[in-house]
Amino acid sequence: MVLAYNRVPLLVCVGILAAVTLILTEQRLEWPTPSWFRWTYGILTVTLLGFAIKPLRRLLISNRLLGLYRKLLPTVSSTEQEALDAGTVWWEGELFSGRPRWRRLLKTPRPALSEREQAFVDGPVEELCAMLNDWEICDHYRKLPAPIWDFLKEHRFFSMIIPEAYGGLGFSAQGNSAVVTKLASRNLTTAVTVMVPNSLGPGELLLHYGTDEQKEYYLPRLARGEEIPCFALTGVSAGSDAASMPD
Incomplete structure (x- = not known):
C-alpha cells in the first residue's frame, strides 16, 4: 500500500x-x-x-x-462521438488522476454574475420564489398555476439564452445556472419548466444554424413566451435514457 x-x-x-x-x-x-x-x-x-x-x-x-x-x-454513433469530442475534462481530469495541480485551479478566475444578471436574481427571481408553493403545485393543482405562467412570460424567463437583439435576456451560462438553481430551491417543477426552453429548446439551434428569416420570426416569439418549447425523448428499449438510444 x-x-x-x-x-x-x-x-x-x-x-x-x-x-x-x-x-x-x-x-x-x-x-x-x-x-x-x-x-x-x-x-x-x-x-x-x-x-x-x-x-x-x-x-x-x-x-x-x-x-x-x-x-x-454498443457502438458509438457519429452524433454521440461529436458530443464526446465537443469538450475536455479540464482540471477534473487531473483531480481524478490523483495529481491535481492546485495552482492551476486557484489561478482560474472565479465566475461572477453581471449586474443585469444579479439584478434579475434579486428581483424577478426572488419575487417568483415568493409566489411558489411546492405543496400546492405538486399535490393540489398538480400543474403550474396560470399566474406563474404569466409571470414567467412577462419577465422573459424563457429567453435567458436569447440575445437582447431578439428581445431575450442574453444571460451567460453562470446567470442561467443561478436562476435555475434558486428556483429549484423552491419548486422543481418551475425550475425544470424554465430550464428546458433555455437548454433543449430551439433557441440555441436557431442562433447557430437558423436563417435570418427564421431568427427574426421565432426568436422574439420564444423570448416573449408566445412559443413554448417542449422536449420529448423515448425509445422502445431505452425509455427516456438518452445514452442508451440505439438511433
Missing part, C-alpha cells in the same frame, strides 16, 4: 516485493525451500512481470479484454 500510495512504478514494486518475500522465506524456514515452492514462486514472479511490463501486458491481457468489451458494448 505504501508503494502504491507513493506511485512507485509497478515493475519496481514487483522487484521489491519479490526480493522481500524471498528473503523472509529463506530466513524463517530452517530447512531448504521445497522445489514446488520455488516453482510456484517462479511462476508467480513471471506472472507479475507480465503485468508490470506495459507492452507485454497490453499484448497478452489488455488487448484481449478490450476486444471482449467491444463486443459487449
